[in-house]
Amino acid sequence: MRLTRAASRIVVAGNDEFPVNGGALCVKGWTAGTTLDHPDRLLTPLVRGVDGLLVPASWDAALDRVARGIQKIQACHGRDAVGLFGGGSLTNEKAYLLGKFARVALGTPHIDYNGRFCMSSAAAAGLKAFGIDxxxxxxxxxxxxxxxxxxxxxxxxxxxxPVLRYLDRHRRGDGAVIVIDRSNPNRRSQNAWLSTATARPPATLSSVSTSTRPSAAGTRIAPK
Known part of the structure; x- marks a missing residue:
């Protein structure tokens, strides 16, 4: 994406030279600039007081409180009682720094990122189906x-x-797109939609595979 400043705002636009999306952006990309001056954006750390309410604090005060909390936990339960979570939005450099912080500064081996939980099942399925995780x-x-x-x-x-542009190109070349899903968000680029409102995808796939399996003569039976 391309970022430009217009008055006091940051304007986000697609990069036409980028090969994957050709300048197209999703809603998250279009609206990325609005988070910079959103009224709900936090501009200072918040710490919880004895009354349970969050109040603004300086960075020094907030970081000192975090450090004291980590030191207290490790003093009571050992250095590996603390763990860190990263995220997919970290750059390689930030991920490297986070790893060093965990292992060198905190002395804990426990560091992970959120993708392991949201992608582990998808990775296992991809490895089994396509040989890549x-x-x-x-x-x-x-x-x-x-x-x-x-x-x-x-x-x-x-x-x-951005992937829809590839499906549109596929359709223009007389290709077929078949969607099996309860909802129908891809209607612009599809030829057929098989609703799973009354049957789950595995049952629908079983029906499709049965009706399209090769016959004894080697020809393919068209779905009913």
């Missing part, structure tokens, strides 16, 4: 050359809108 097993440009694409339980239109 995450990401796409093909370049996005290959979508346009597929005969048919099956989306199961996917709301690409809401979570990955």
């Amino acid at each position: 995450r990401g796409l097993p093909f370049p996005l440009e290959d979508i346009a050359g597929a005969d048919a694409i099956l989306l199961v339980g996917s709301n690409l239109a809401e979570t990955m809108p």
Whole structure:
């Protein structure tokens, strides 16, 4: 994305030269600049007083309180009683620094990031199905050359809108897009929608695989 300053605001725009999305942005990207001057944005640390209420504090006071709390826990329960969580939005440099802080400054081996919990099942499924634990097993440009694409339980239109341009290109090349899902967020780029309002995706997939399996003669039976 490209960031420019207009008066007192930061304006976010897509980068037309970026190869994946060609300048397209999702809602999170479009509105990223509004968080900088949002009235609910915290501009100072908050610490909880004896009355249980959060009150503004200086950075020195807040960091001193955090340090005292960590020291107290480690003094009572050992250095590895403290753990750290990172996140997918950290840069490589910040992730490296966080690891050093955990192991060198705090002396704890317990450091992880949120992706292990939200992506572990997806990684296991991807490894079993495609031989890789995450990401796409093909370049996005290959979508346009597929005969048919099956989306199961996917709301690409809401979570990955830049990908829709590849589905649109696929459709323009006479490709088929079939969606199996309870909702129908991808209607712009699909040929068929199989609702799972009355049947869960596994049952629907079982029906599809049964009706499309090769016959004894080697021909494919079209779905009813």
